[in-house]
Amino acid sequence: MLVGVALLALAAGCSSSIEQPSAGTAGQPEEEALLGPDTPLGDGLAVVAGTNLVGTVWPSLSGTYGGESATESWEAVLELTGDPVEVHNAYVEQLRDAGFSIVRGRHACGVTYVSSDRSFYAPPGGAEPEGADPSDVGCSVEGAIVEDGSTVAIARVVTRRTAADHPFGVYVSHVSVEVERWAPGVRRGSPQARPFDPVPPLAGSQVELAQEPTPPPTPGPGDLIESDGVEGEPLEVVEGSRVLTPVATEWCGTTGYDALVAIDGPDAQAVVGDYRRQIEAWGYEQLTSEPVRFRGRAAVLTRHGASGAGTVDLVVVDGDQHEPAYLRITRCRD
Helix, strand or coil, X not given: CHHHHHHHHHHHHHCCCCCCCCCCCCCCCCHHHEXXXXXXXXXXXXXXCCEEEECCCEECCCCEECCEECCEEEEEEEEECCCHHHHHHHHHHHHHXXXXXXXXXXXXXXXXXXXXXXXXXXXCCCCCCCCCEEEEEEEEEEEEEEECCEEEEEEEEEEEEECCXXXXXXXXXXXXXXXXXXXXXXXXXXCCCCCCCCCCCCCHHHHHHHCCCCCCCCCCCCCEECCCCCCCCCEECCCCXXXXXXXXXXXXXXXXXXXXXXXXXXXXXXXXXXHHHHHHHCCCEEEEEEEEEECCEEEEEEEEEECCCEEEEEEEECCCCCCCEEEEEEEEEC
């Protein structure tokens, strides 16, 4: 924990030259926090048309396989502005160009329909159920790089958008791009090269899902970070930090949310400490703390949790003379 504190102190010191920018318009991402098409993400991947990188690329809590941890693990969260199926197809093509073979059965899109008493599922362009409106579209793909019978990299891209009139008030219009790197010999694998058949376009009433839904207001200092359907105490946005984009619902466990935050000025350590104290006031305990160096910057990944109440992950990436420090808050309810 002392190492984590030291890294946060470093983040505070490196952020001292950042000027405080003006707040963005409610419900709209701050333009300076969005990086557009062709911005490199890593491992041969980049932002595609119809998406914008929000803030920064994040180190992620690495999983284990056979007792071994990934050598590197990162995730990018992107604002989805284009047609979700077209964006999905573009990332699948990019994965293949970067040397990833598409894992069998891990490349698909689906549209969910909701009626008064049940839900339905249909592929893009497929037959639509009567008496139900499309509530969201989701696409996912997984790819792997296999060398000498060993999987050395795994990539996952998940694209999701909810309808403007989602029956439960849920808002998501984002893309997640994740990559894990593994040392040779840790994970067995075999190449699964196969022709890439693009997912067909949205059709009929599904076409409305190609349009951006109206985002909820972006919370400012003193406002509450909360998402429809998430029970429990909300977090208050700490003075000195800025939520960069409307808070999206996170489908983990039952429900949750994902908040992306920038921290300006020299007090990053104090700001993160204020968020942590709020979480601990709920009765959550720190379960893990993982200090890392990520692309030349110090970062700390922590997880807090309580029995039956879920988890809150905090990822802090330190600032430098060009960028503020960044904080990602991911809350998952059990």
